[in-house]
Amino acid sequence: MKGIIEQAFKGNTDWWRYIVGFFVIFFIWQIGSSIQGIFVYLKLVQEGLKADEILAKLSDMEVLMTTLESNFNFFLLLLGFVFGFGGVVVVIKLLHNLQLKQLITSRTHIDWKRIGLSFGVIAGLLILSVLLDYKLSPTDYQLNFKLQRFLILALIGIVMVPIQTTFEELLFRGYLMQGFGSIFKSRAVALILTSVLFGGLHVFNPEVAKLGYQALIVYISTGFFLGIVTLMDEGLELAIGFHAGNNLITALLVTADWTAFKTHSVFRYLGEPSLVSDVYIPVLIFYPILILIFSGIYKWKNWKQKLFGKIEQTK
Template identity: 40%
Template sequence: MFIQNALPQKPNLWKYIIGLIVVVFFWRGLGSIPLIAAMFTKASDLGSIDMTPAGLADLLGANLFLSVMLSSFVLGLIGLFLYVKFVHKQSIRSLTTSREKIDWGRIFFSFFVTILFIGGFLYAGVMMEPDSYQWNFNKEAFIILAAIVLLMLPLQTSFEEYFFRGYLLQGLGVATNSRFWSLVITSSLFGLMHIFNPEIQKIGYAVLTVYIGLGFLMGIMTLMDEGLELALGFHAANNMTIALMVTTDWSALQTDALYVSSAEPDLGGMLLFLGGMFVVLLGIFALRYRWKNWGNKLFGKALVLEEETTA
């Protein structure tokens, strides 16, 4: 059982509280240094800088801004791994999966299925509404973008998965002994993490339902499959595909993507697309990995005593 991987180390509440502080320090504290340093090289007066993602991308260049932004997540991942290893005395494997070793086949299967689904959807959007998309291909900039996306974006998405669906899901599962509440709380926290994204100004706080929904989607993958592998593959593919294919002036990801979209955001369309991902992707994974006992996996106890498993 994935959540029970935290049990042999007898997790204490104080360890998780300090762990949150340490991870946030690495992620938001140390992680802000590259961005601040980059801004100093471009402007002597930081107070005059437009601090929105679009403004910073204009100041630094989209690729430099993307790389320094992603570096904060890389530092967060390093801090999380170090804390889990040396304070919780827990292996990275046990933070990843209930299996004896990390199943890379699951990661890559989820990755490629997601690329086909999201890439196909985005391409269909371009074909159906060509007037809303401007071809933006610049060979040199796109090659640099592709290198950043391949090398750094999977580390950003991995940090979020290990932090929310790994560290916090296991910790809350132990604390509440409830798979359902650990799913609800971590999914909600994942959504609220995006509360300062520029999409909020454009669409409103209702867009947080999309991020919370994504948290539920990846949380269900994790609980049903007893490991992070599918969520790791999905999250990386989702962000990488969007970063390479489409950008807008109001989104958090400002990139030299193939297309610039001028279409107005549609919350209803976003939620419809999210619902499609729930049906299609969870359906594919359920068939591929023969998921059973949904009720117990999503609503049952997080901790199962040995006598319960052998009864």
Template identity: 45%
Template structure:
């Protein structure tokens, strides 16, 4: 089973905590250095940047340049996690994929396609119901460049987040706690709180964290029920990619050359709670029916018992 994959290697909790600091923390430090360097270059050119305003910082360069600066650290973090697994845990990176022998790409693409279609539908409904809230933002050349950059970099960003939260931490905390609900709760909360510095939190308020924590629970549940990351990988990639391609706003983390720009004043409304209470449960049931999920209580709340031989000396590095 998925969490039990951790027992194939060296699985003391300190290794996972250190791994998160090295890979995820390292990627964020690199990102801070990149952004800091960009700010220095911009100020040296004589331009004034309000360092107290996150949105002003995000607009210091062309959106395509900023997209690269923001996403490259995540790609490096994914590479770091890949290189971390074998020497520190004694197992290949693929143990984070799933309990299956190989990554099931059909599941990745199915999840990507279904959430991509739903995302486009929601954007279209929003535009039809309130066209005055949107501004046509399409510029062929910048949009084409953004498409290429997004298709390459956004899946790396979202995959890193899935591998570190629903993969690495889920397995590490589960192996330590010896149950499934503790890693589900902890990784969902950490995933949500990770977004606390996003510009939209400052604009809407901390209530917006409910959406991120809710997404964390949804992705954690489908990972545990399906015994693998594939569905979460596809969903997360589609979510970020289609937002980047189709709609942006001055108050969001992703500033892109999207087709539409949301010019409405952000507020807390049905758009936060409707997906959590209606859309994600329905999508979970669709996945459950398609892939024949059973044993919900055991997979979400059951004990984690090693089903593989623990061949490694726990004190060994």
């Protein structure tokens, strides 16, 4: 079985195609993302603000995140990723002559059981960790549950969060991983570059503004974790399940004033973020444990070759 990166050689792998393709995907993604800004602009116009005042406010992330009703804003935030997902599908078909499956897995078929298992593992860990923290520090939490608002949130989240997270996996662990791998012929280079770029994507997240640039450690490390899982398992299924479970359960279960998703979740966290609990524990404890769990379940072997080996061009 050829590896996940080697799937790229079934199509067109000219270096310029990946540059053009990335910018096309990014452009389509940003078109979708701009819709939220348009609605915020219209809302501020409705409130009687002048054009120069509105433009000044639109540069404030807090204004962008809080001007519109929470569920509607959540929907608009995720809508941009739907556009991005479509951009990936168009680019790999027209520029690279590949099928979507070849971006996702080296197996004959997409392994939905892997996606489900990974989703379930991270969902269970998140729920247990929040409930444990709630038990230990109840004053840090406020019950935020309103049935009607939560049901709308759940509907939006269940439909659109998996699209958002799958788009990010297709772009980073799929398209760019295959692109860097086919260009540099090195799995290690592909892993490093995609992980750093993935971390950089989150530089404007509110968590980074709150904790400082050290918070990027967790995003870059998440990129490495998902990249390692993808290369060892020769497919995106585990990464797709993990990413969807992490974002969906987080959006539904707990929100805070300093998080990217401000939602009508079950709980509202009143405490302050911590580098120890929010950065170092996931990076140094959770991710290594998850890698060991997945490795044990799927009997991963040839670690050196799969993570650091050369890539041979084959059709």
